[in-house]
Amino acid sequence: MTHIRFDGFDKAANYATLQTIKQLSLSTFKSCYPFINTDTLQELNNQLITFMKSKSIEQFNLIYEERNLKLKLDELDDLIHDGESRMINGNGGGDGGDDDSIFINSLNSNQLIQFKLLKLKENAVDELHDKLNNIITEKHKLINELNSLIDKTNNDLNSIDLTRLIQLSEIQTINDDEFDKLIDYII
Secondary structure: OOOOHHHHHHHHHHHHHHHHHHOOOHHHHHHHOOOOOHHHHHHHHHHHHHHHHHHHHHHHHHHHHHOOHHHHHHHHHHHHHHHHHHHHHOOOOOOOOOOOOOOHHHOOHHHHHHHHHHHHHHHHHHHHHHHHHHHHHHHHHHHHHHHHHHHHHHHHHHHOOHHHHHHHHOOOOOOHHHHHHHHHHHO
């Protein structure tokens, strides 16, 4: 398989540089500097063209290197080649080539947005389902803890001596007048 994108990009950059340099003609220099000797302007023009050519190529190469452009464009060529191969072989959908398979490049922008929203909604539903399972687990733990407290309370209540309660309830109650007389007597 041939990698054509980087070569095409490099040729486009060189073409743009050449078109820019063409604008630096001797006649343009003469119109800007009419009092300078033509031979001097010609030499200056040649030096400027040489300088611009070398510097722009140098800058393009630096950009290619910094951004790892050749590798990325070659990888893009590989991806496109693989995609085209899958479409030709009939398994572009990744599921054996069903007629119902969806190709991204055949979707319009609204369909792509809806597809992305559907994926986001599915992720949100999965996340909420996980949270619900955690809440249910915590609820069961709390119910078990509450049941154990109820059992302990029932055991404590059963252990209280009912006869002692009856005795305490039979203690003679004193009405207010008798209480006042008792206080007066003590004082």
